[in-house]
């Protein structure tokens with residue numbers, strides 16, 4: 001059977017994209033290497049959209065949570081992943097957790113039996129001619145990863161993520177921290193600086209060494225990570241002053257309260273255009289999440305820090321999307337190719353499926369000779385897409401879960417307690433407007 005579009009990768013993104021296109025009436029070739037004798041280091045089955053680790057899609061609370069709002073939007077858009085997740089739901093409080101085998105079997109059966117889908121168990125090694133969607137995930141098979149590197153430029157393709165923690169701006173104590181650029185270089189004060197005394201620094205250093213870490217998986221150890229994104233605790237092991245001459249160096253930073261350089265400084269850099277998210281510079285880490293929260297709140301100025309993302313280092317193939325992709329996820333230098341899922345630099349099961357949903361809908365509109373306007377940034381889908389295709393993050397681009405820091409700020413003075421509900425109410429209204437506009441068909 002000839003096909004209108006070729007999707008490579010039968011994970012969360014590829015399965016969702018295939019469903020959206022097939023339901024729109026297009027013939028889809030879906031290539032998945034598992035089941036052809038090929039494996040990834042993480043997948044255990046041949047099932048489509050397999051959940052490789054936890055069985056949770058995180059919070060399902062659409063009133064007070066960005067990921068819950070994303071679930072709601074995807075249900076509204078007829079998501080296959082959400083349909084099967086709901087059908088195979090298991091008790092987990094306000095989280096959406098599933099019977100992973102039942103859910104994956106449901107996705108596999110739905111697509112394998114769909115009249116518009118041809119599921120082919122094969123490994124793809126070269127870039128398809130197109131139209132095509134590449135949704136091969138963080139563990140893309142090496143030959144195709146090289147081919148992608150050839151099309152994007154090797155420097156625009158990463159094999160490891162080096163996630164520094166990201167803090168909500170409004171949770172930083174600016175009575176203690178201050179804005180400045182080192183040596184006051186440049187017009188603007190681009191960094192938020194948190195000062196440490198000698199005692200605070202030595203205590204922090206010792207705690208870093210003692211902190212509980214998440215070990216690398218055996219198969220991750222084969223892929224070297226760059227010296228430049230060494231875990232902060234590994235740097236600390238190299239000597240008590242390594243950090244003070246590295247990411248925590250105080251030189252050129254006068255603390256306005258003392259007029260002098262502190263003993264050490266933790267710097268935060270703006271992470272998004274809105275200025276609502278700030279990342280802790282050079283703090284990629286394998287410390288366990290709970291340890292990060294405990295330890296990083298000992299940093300003066302961050303004692304009340306709320307984290308939009310915690311640090312991590314994982315084997316993770318992803319492209320520098322803000323530079324490479326247009327607003328509808330097409331590769332700018334090869335517009336017949338779209339990317340979807342974790343390989344675009346989103347982080348998480350549901351985020352990957354969401355990007356697959358959008359890629360499927362953008363491709364379906366294009367096959368109909370139309371252009372689909374991206375969902376507005378006030379929606380969870382639009383906010384996530386903005387992180388992936390928005391230029392603001394190109395330089396320091398790293399994978400990200402959906403969170404309210406990616407949404408345009410709520411204008412005016414608002415009570416913190418009301419803010420989350422205001423984001424989701426505004427998101428629902430924006431989605432309804434988008435869905436009622438002709439371009440969103």
Ligand SMILES: Cc1cc2nc3c(=O)[nH]c(=O)nc-3n(C[C@H](O)[C@H](O)[C@H](O)COP(=O)(O)OP(=O)(O)OC[C@H]3O[C@@H](n4cnc5c(N)ncnc54)[C@H](O)[C@@H]3O)c2cc1C
Pocket residue numbers: 008009010011012013014031032033034039040042043049050052053054055122123124125135136137138139140141144315340341342343347348349350352353
């Ligand atoms: C070890 C690990 C644990 C994770 N744990 C979680 C977690 O607990 N919670 C969470 O939310 N997220 C987690 N993630 C992150 C992420 O959500 C998942 O990786 C998610 O599966 C990404 O979806 P995807 O569709 O982009 O890729 P995948 O689901 O990985 O799908 C890609 C598919 O492409 C296939 N493929 C690859 N190369 C080729 C090729 N050349 N030809 C044909 N097929 C190919 C693969 O076999 C795979 O089926 C984890 C990631 C990893 C690596």
